[in-house]
Amino acid sequence: MFDVIKKLKFFFKENALQYTLSFIGLGLGNLCAVLIPFIVGMMIDDIVNGIMNTQRLQFYVIAFSVLIILTYLLDFSWVYGLFSGAYKLQKQMRSKMMRHLLRMRAPYFERFRTGDLMTRGTQDIRALAETAGYGMEVLMTSTVYLGVLVTMMGITVNWALTIATILPLLPMIYVFRKKGAEIDERYETAQKSFSKVNEDVLEMVDGTRVIRAYVKEEDFIEKFKKQTEDLYHKNNLVSKTGAIFGPTVKFFEGFSVVVALSYGSFLVASGTLTVGNMIAFQLYLGMTIWPIIAISELILILRQGSASMRRVEEIMNATDGLNLDGQEDITEVKDIKFNQFNFRYGSSESINLENLELDLEKGKLLGIVGKTGSGKTTLIRQLLNQYPIGTGSFDMGEYAYQQYQDPALRRMIGYVPQDHVLFSRSVRENIAFGKKEATDEEIMTSIRNASFEDDLKKMERGLDTLIGEKGMSISGGQKQRISIARALIKDPQILILDDSLSAVDAKTEQNIIKNIQKVRKNKTTIITTHRLSAVKQADEIIVMDNGKIIERGTHDELIKQKGWYYEQFLRQEIKSNEANEEGEVR
Numbered sequence: 001m002f003d004v005i006k007k008l009k010f011f012f013k014e015n016a017l018q019y020t021l022s023f024i025g026l027g028l029g030n031l032c033a034v035l036i037p038f039i040v041g042m043m044i045d046d047i048v049n050g051i052m053n054t055q056r057l058q059f060y061v062i063a064f065s066v067l068i069i070l071t072y073l074l075d076f077s078w079v080y081g082l083f084s085g086a087y088k089l090q091k092q093m094r095s096k097m098m099r100h101l102l103r104m105r106a107p108y109f110e111r112f113r114t115g116d117l118m119t120r121g122t123q124d125i126r127a128l129a130e131t132a133g134y135g136m137e138v139l140m141t142s143t144v145y146l147g148v149l150v151t152m153m154g155i156t157v158n159w160a161l162t163i164a165t166i167l168p169l170l171p172m173i174y175v176f177r178k179k180g181a182e183i184d185e186r187y188e189t190a191q192k193s194f195s196k197v198n199e200d201v202l203e204m205v206d207g208t209r210v211i212r213a214y215v216k217e218e219d220f221i222e223k224f225k226k227q228t229e230d231l232y233h234k235n236n237l238v239s240k241t242g243a244i245f246g247p248t249v250k251f252f253e254g255f256s257v258v259v260a261l262s263y264g265s266f267l268v269a270s271g272t273l274t275v276g277n278m279i280a281f282q283l284y285l286g287m288t289i290w291p292i293i294a295i296s297e298l299i300l301i302l303r304q305g306s307a308s309m310r311r312v313e314e315i316m317n318a319t320d321g322l323n324l325d326g327q328e329d330i331t332e333v334k335d336i337k338f339n340q341f342n343f344r345y346g347s348s349e350s351i352n353l354e355n356l357e358l359d360l361e362k363g364k365l366l367g368i369v370g371k372t373g374s375g376k377t378t379l380i381r382q383l384l385n386q387y388p389i390g391t392g393s394f395d396m397g398e399y400a401y402q403q404y405q406d407p408a409l410r411r412m413i414g415y416v417p418q419d420h421v422l423f424s425r426s427v428r429e430n431i432a433f434g435k436k437e438a439t440d441e442e443i444m445t446s447i448r449n450a451s452f453e454d455d456l457k458k459m460e461r462g463l464d465t466l467i468g469e470k471g472m473s474i475s476g477g478q479k480q481r482i483s484i485a486r487a488l489i490k491d492p493q494i495l496i497l498d499d500s501l502s503a504v505d506a507k508t509e510q511n512i513i514k515n516i517q518k519v520r521k522n523k524t525t526i527i528t529t530h531r532l533s534a535v536k537q538a539d540e541i542i543v544m545d546n547g548k549i550i551e552r553g554t555h556d557e558l559i560k561q562k563g564w565y566y567e568q569f570l571r572q573e574i575k576s577n578e579a580n581e582e583g584e585v586r
């Protein structure tokens, strides 16, 4: 349970001054509070002994006022100090987590789903940070404050009475220990269920259109209802265990009051205690309720904090398992060579790239075609360092691929994925993402090369048009072309278009390919596609099937081979002719 405090030690050390001042403030505030019953006791004894006069009363009023003002100021300073610490910790942990996530590759995100990561990054980090704020308050209250109170009770009133009053509270420790472990377990289960709810929400928001198109709203609502009911049930169990703490404290505290009153009255009657002492003692006892409740709060916070710490650590300690310790720098990509190269995904039963032989010279255009699931994307992912590198040889220039530094490799590559990612920003910012210091002129050149110029003219605010989630909705083809413009402005040594022309018409596709060939004369380009016309001009085309290259050559050579490529090309030609004819009739 206290492991979470140990693990947060680094943070307490970093903010040592803030925490020291807060603790001093808290200690002094508590001291002011415990002096009040002591003065009340003195006042009552003055009245009982008939010695109260204006001068003494003035002293008491001034003493009370000073204590009240001091308590106010001190409480404000420590509450602010501790709770701002909690926010600081949240900020720090979230940035650390973001930095970690941005470094991770595909295998990591196959292990942790987005909704789960969101829950851990928000809810869990918040619960964990509570330890650094409220947790520290209850820790101090249940130890230092309670200790000072008990000492005051013993010293200023009577030790025997103090011990007798504390005895009925001891069985509480047993209840706290037992229920504390239960809270831990139930809380972790509830957090897991919350992650699932988050995953469902993401899936539904992403898939709304498909869900509606297939009239599956009711199914999803039903599934979501079940998930939220599960979460409700699990949170309820946490509350149920948590709810036992408060009443338990009051229950045992009740017995304490009975002991204090009866034994205290006996001591007054026997002349050992004054009436003032007895009243001061009762006031002290009333003041112990909060520090004792604070013990239960402390258990709750620390248990939840350490469960959340485990969940946060799990994603922070997990890696994508990729070995990216290459040391060589790379500023120019020469030939790319695969030799007897094999690769299999960790979760795949069969081999996904088999005996790959490929020699791609610098400045050439390579086309990769083949059925869905034949291994095109898998090959691209090897070039992008997204998965562990397979066996056999994979060289780039004079070194094996793994020998290069990963960031240097990434700088060499421009990638346009199938599922284009645009940010909720302007067209300009989305394109300049590829080159930070790009001028408008450069942006316009890449827009022209990606055949997006006419579309841009139709946008009222031109380059400043906001796109993405919060902006203007644009078509799939437009998204693809903005993504291409972004990659072109980077002018990378290797440009990879992964089926990224699928949503543009045949004529636009030809224009883009022509432009790419013109501007990338000395640089390597790789295009994977379903539409064979996109790679007609390629220097080499490979046809993949089941992870293997089954045909290779230029377009003309492949046509002559009369294999899969030839048949597919004829089929696509007939289709596009039919489409053209239909267009003319209309």
Ligand code: ADP
Binding pocket: 110, 345, 346, 347, 348, 352, 370, 371, 372, 373, 374, 375, 376, 377, 378, 379
């Ligand atoms: P293509 O891009 O040609 O459509 P892929 O390269 O995506 O094909 O897939 C090739 C094979 O690898 C398929 O059988 C697919 O199911 C499998 N595969 C793809 N991604 C993964 C993955 N992350 N884990 C396990 N198997 C995968």
